[in-house]
Each structure stands twice: as structure tokens, then as C-alpha cells.
Amino acid sequence: xxxxxxxxxxxxxxxxxxxxxxxxxxxxxxxxxxxxxxxxxxxxxxxxxxxxxxxxxxxxxxxxxxxxxxxxxxxxxxxxxxxxxxxxxxxxxxxxxxxxxxxxxxxxxxxxxxxxxxxxxxxxxxxxxxxxxxxxxxxxxxxxxxxxxxxxxxxxxxxxxxxxxxxxxxxxxxxxxxxxxxxxxxxxxxxxxxx
Numbered sequence: 001x002x003x004x005x006x007x008x009x010x011x012x013x014x015x016x017x018x019x020x021x022x023x024x025x026x027x028x029x030x031x032x033x034x035x036x037x038x039x040x041x042x043x044x045x046x047x048x049x050x051x052x053x054x055x056x057x058x059x060x061x062x063x064x065x066x067x068x069x070x071x072x073x074x075x076x077x078x079x080x081x082x083x084x085x086x087x088x089x090x091x092x093x094x095x096x097x098x099x100x101x102x103x104x105x106x107x108x109x110x111x112x113x114x115x116x117x118x119x120x121x122x123x124x125x126x127x128x129x130x131x132x133x134x135x136x137x138x139x140x141x142x143x144x145x146x147x148x149x150x151x152x153x154x155x156x157x158x159x160x161x162x163x164x165x166x167x168x169x170x171x172x173x174x175x176x177x178x179x180x181x182x183x184x185x186x187x188x189x190x191x192x193x194x195x
Contacts, residue, residue, distance in 0.1 A: 002050040006062065009041050017059050019048050032059040043081060 004019040009032060017032040027050065034040070042048065046064035050057055067081045072090050079085040087095040096102065104110075119125060134140060169177055 002052060002057075004048045004050050004059075006042050006044055006046045006048050008044060011041065015039075015041075017048065019050065019059070021050065027057050030057045030059065032062075 002021045002025070004021040004025075004027065007018040007020060009018075010016045010029075015032040015034065016029050018026070018028045018030070020026050030050070032048075040062070042062040042064055045066070046062050048059050049061040050059050052058075064081070067079060069077045069079045069085060069087065071077050071087070075090060076088040077085055079087075083097065083099055085095070085097045087097075089095055167178065168181070171177055
């Protein structure tokens with residue numbers, strides 16, 4: 001068994017490594033074995049464990065103390081030199097850190113079941129879908145200085161006959177009612193007309 005320092009790792013059907021070992025010892029284009037379902041590509045300067053059988057050299061493990069995370073007993077983590085990580089922590093907590101972008105591509109369905117869900121976006125939050133449904137059994141609250149639904153003809157989609165009646169008959173401190181007539185034809189569609 002030989003402890004070496006990685007010079008390079010080349011991806012391919014068979015992953016190959018080049019490394020330096022003991023004084024004056026070098027390995028070039030040798031096979032780098034990894035566990036099923038997991039792959040990594042250590043950087044130059046990482047440490048590597050090489051085993052020798054006859055004239056055959058094979059790397060079986062690598063580590064890089066420059067970037068390794070400190071974890072508690074029983075914890076597991078995936079990490080990179082850029083600081084991204086997936087950390088399975090104590091108290092059944094999973095922490096995912098991405099310095100730039102997190103991408104999830106799911107072919108069919110995503111199901112999330114939890115007690116509390118929260119999304120905090122400092123710039124914007126966008127949902128694009130042919131149909132969006134929100135079901136709230138007790139209340140649905142939107143807090144915003146402005147709500148834009150659709151285009152400039154938004155009111156055509158959110159008003160129904162009940163609101164028209166109120167608008168046409170309300171007064172300000174007992175004054176007269178509005179003089180502008182409103183009809184269902186120009187402020188709502190058949191889809192949202194009140195029954």
C-alpha cells in the first residue's frame with residue numbers, strides 16, 4: 001500500500017490517475033477505482049491511497065485536507081473545493097449550500113410533505129406553469145404593495161356582479177353614488193361572474 005499525491009485524474013470509461021509516491025516514485029495513467037453510485041475527481045495536490053499487486057497499481061481512495069469539512073460523530077457530507085456541500089447533520093437536519101445555482105430536474109412529479117414551508121428570495125420568485133392551484137383550508141394571505149394579475153385589463157378577471165353592485169351604490173360620507181356605470185360586460189368574464 002502506497003500513500004501518494006495526485007498530479008491529475010482523467011475521466012473516462014476507466015478513470016485514470018497520475019501521482020507521485022515515495023521518493024522518486026511516479027505513477028502515470030493507472031486505474032482509479034471508486035464506489036458504485038459515487039464518483040469524484042480529486043484535484044492536484046490531494047492525497048491518494050494506491051495498492052500494488054505485482055506490477056499492477058490501483059488507487060482505491062483519496063482525500064484532500066485543504067477542503068475537507070469538519071463533521072460531528074455520525075454525520076456525512078459531500079463537499080467541493082468551492083464550498084458547495086450537502087451535509088447530513090445531527091438532529092436529522094440536512095443542509096445544502098450552493099454558491100451559485102441549485103438545479104433539480106424531475107421527469108414526472110415532485111411531492112413535498114412538511115409542517116411548515118418557506119421560500120425567501122431576495123430579488124424575485126417566479127412560478128411558470130399552464131395551471132397553478134393554491135388550496136388553503138383556513139386562509140390565504142398575500143402581502144404586497146402591488147398585485148398584478150394578467151395585463152392592464154386585470155379588473156376584468158377579478159370582479160364579479162357582487163363587487164359591481166357595491167361599487168355603483170357606495171357613498172363617501174353620505175354623498176352621492178358614483179356617476180360612472182359599470183357592467184359585467186366590461187369588468188368581468190363569464191368565468192368569474194358571481195352566482
